[in-house]
Amino acid sequence: MIPYRRTQLADEMVQALQGRLLLGDAHNGLFLAAPRRTGKSTFLQADLAPALRQAGVEVVYVDLWADTRRDPGTLIAEAIARALQAHLGLVARTAKKAGVKAVKLAGALDIDTSRIGQIDGLTLVDALRSLQQAADSPVALIIDEAQHALTSEAGEAAMTALKSARDQMNQPGQVSLMLVMSGSDRDKLLRLVVSAGAPFYGSQIQALPPLDTDFIAHIAHLVEAQRPDLLPVDRAALQQAFAAFGHRPQFFMAAMGAVLSPLAGHTGRFEPALLQAAQDQQAQDQAQMASEYLGLKPTEQVVLWRMLDQGPRYRPYDAEALRFYRDHLGRPVSVAQAQKALDALRQRTPALVWKSAHGEYAVEDAAMHRWFQARVAAGQWPPESPQGLLALDGD
Ligand SMILES: Nc1ncnc2c1ncn2[C@@H]1O[C@H](COP(=O)(O)OP(=O)(O)O)[C@@H](O)[C@H]1O
Ligand SMILES: [Mg+2]
Known part of the structure; x- marks a missing residue:
């Protein structure tokens, strides 16, 4: 189906990113959260990117989930490199025709875009600045599923570099670098902005409104x-x-x-019939999560349970967590066993658990939190296997 266009929402965001609004802080970075499959990527690519281009902005879009086997830091550097490469081609042609003196961007002809973000290459900050100069327009960098950057050190370093690029390139009243970050999980996106050491400390996360x-x-x-x-x-x-x-x-x-x-x-x-189909889908989603939970080993279950219960406050190995595991499992769980369970939860396909480069854990899909809370409210937690049998512990 042809996407339903959300031009008004996109236009408002362009204004905000340009720093044209009296209130708000989007010119320091726009952070958008909405659950999976509600249309974030579609909106960013089909609505926001064209609206930005329309406003004369050079747009770089990168989806960190496009290939989760690749390092997020590399994906970001490559996206910037591709955009810069396209412009350098132009610069080189101009130079050939009109002589090197006509090249506005100093050093443009010596840039090796394949090494951007690497130790011997151009830094991300310089690459973004070069892109802005080569394009002769502000640059908007849209990072989809940005929380994924926090799962690697290179990704984290890229985020810190982007913040520094923003601070260097933007002056009051003159926005040269716009940053848009989206995420399927508000809590994970929050890690980019909440703690004093977070790359974008002080920025706000907004909910991308659902289609309505x-x-x-x-x-x-x-x-x-x-x-x-x-x-x-x-x-x-x-x-x-x-x-x-x-x-x-x-x-x-x-x-x-x-x-x-x-x-x-x-x-x-x-x-x-449509309403019935919607209810069937809901029931199916819930049954799917219950069966996944029931398919876990008992240690994995209690570890996941604690994570669901604690949300952003989850600490895997503190005394309270270990007591929780023991109380619900009926036997003590060592730190090593908890760690093994967490690793197993991360290594499943699809992964159930997310880990940051700092060793913070969260459930991969925020929908699981909603499922957990609904079951707790209904007095139906933990789920029981249909046969009423306990799974056998294999570890
Ligand atoms: N504006 C829209 N109009 C119609 N269908 C849409 C629209 N946005 C999303 N979709 C549908 O929903 C699916 C998921 O959208 P996507 O943008 O990938 O979500 P997200 O990035 O939030 O996970 C798309 O494949 C598309 O079929
Ligand atoms: Mg998406």
């Missing part, structure tokens, strides 16, 4: 245009189903396609 009523109205319109027999489509029901799908357009659209299909086999209105 205008998106639903757009979809309802499309349906009505194609199927006049369904007029008027019940927008409130669509909205309710979309919310039940966790504001994830992909699942919502797939379900719409299924219930509107001539093969759907239901008679009358499609809206009730």
